[in-house]
Amino acid sequence: MTQQPDTLTDTLTTALDYAAHGWRVFPLLPGSKRPATPNHRAADCDGTDAWCRTGHAGWEQRATNRPDWITRAWSSNPAYGVGIACGPSRLVVVDLDTHKPGSEIPEPWHRFGITTGEDVLDHLAGAHGGTITPTYTVQTVSGGTHLYYTAPDTTRRFANTAGKIGWLIDTRAHGGYVAAPPTTIGTSAYTVVDDRPPAPLPLFLLDLLTRDHQSAARASQDRSQDGSVHPARPMRPGGSGEPVRDQSAYVERVFEIAINGDAPRGVAGLLDADEGGRNAALYVAAATVGKLVARGLIAEHVALDRLMDAAAGHIATGAYTPYEAESTILSGFRRAATRSAA
Template identity: 35%
Template structure:
């Protein structure tokens, strides 16, 4: 890890790593795990997780069903994140060029991700989602996330998180800033990859449950993620920020409603054998219920894996002659589009790969994956 990433022995009860293994990703990964932050490898020089094994790449499946993770392999990104020091030793000893990702949800972390990308500011209603900005307000000079988070903080009479010296802050190679906080008891949702309406502010995203953050000390081809100031531990999430996150939809729905009625075409997906039309409808409704429920949960809550699993299961039932292919596929598409409107291309790709895998493995006795 970089020399500026210094941790004292009192931080963890173990000797300070920087003096003996400066630049070692293994030392940084071990340090994170000792703090209860599960880690997973990032591809060398990149911000993305290390590639899956060939079997996982060629046979799409949900992480929960993958034998690689319990076997100690790093497939499926942050789903493979671990606190196991033996596993960490093996991973980074084998590949010392791996970067380090921290799975935010299991680590109990929420990170304010402030960007400084050169871009034209959006319309006023998107600068602070949910907060109208009058035309009388002069926005001259507003150019990045540092400015928008400062505006939000000023509106609430609070200092900007970018200036919070009580918590761990990490400068990114692009000039942005990661501000780390402890999430507390609430299961905050990530806004990375979601609609702009759920960002905290323009160029200010949230990394929490359903995403990962790059560990301080990691180096990519663009530079290092370097901590600033002297604080090396995340502070508790400030109350005012928690209120803003709740306002902008970063909490899951209080409860998942009962599944909506099966789309009309699903009623035509009749079983070729084993129970008839009513059983077909119940089977399909059971498979589609988790996909439909995703419509009540913000992006980042596992939609891709849920849809992939449903497509795989339906493919297996089609292969076994238990569902009519055209109608079952149509029902799946309708449920997915209802849950994630406007994501037709992504949905089509997930369904196509999941069905292709399922069609190779007929399910004769149940809708569960073997």
């Protein structure tokens, strides 16, 4: 597999090497995890982009293993990072994060003294009689770990998950991508720490990804076997105080309001922002969505990705750079976390 390149000019060679292994790649903006293209939202697509002549093409549709397309893309800007589209590459990447200082450690992990996704995964493997098969492994810029596994040969299309398997564990598959070595953000780079070929997805992970946990999750919110405090149930965005039984629907409704607004209630969304007010609108949207992050209803990186996608149109007009947009969103998240802790 691919070794860590020494210079940015080696990124093209690395991208071509990934493609030779059948992985679909696309360029990331320099110093960022954001796709370099497209620079417009699906709702704003007018078909003038060559990729969009038969319909809007996002980063997943543009990901390729064609050497000529890859060469053309990275030759235009050797500083581009490398993104790998997991679904088209038949990969399931397990993203193992680390505990952020100052944030709460949930049970039972607090009781066990566990603070990393790697330890959570190891515990889950033991509990399910499985093993964590050694595989192609990357260290992320935040100190986490990406485990690359090949997706099972099945008609099932695995999607992304955020915390479904366990605390500090996300997965990327169809609809998801990973920044890959030698992508650099700030002074840190993604690096290969185990260069062996990706192993098949372990059976215990396959079971956890395909098992329907919805009934058990809902039951655990209503009662606890050991008498512990019940997890907080989200309230409706309108503030009625009525618990929402379907958390996914609640999350989507919050995003809908943050991005598109709520005209009957006179709430403006990110997309309604006019020139001069776009950065403020992005901050408000981030603070709104940040409540979901603070309550553990969605992973921070997933929320960040969705808001960055929503802000793509404003970025394209020069209202702010991708870096500025990301900084504003994270500021909104911090504001929401502070208010939630108060």
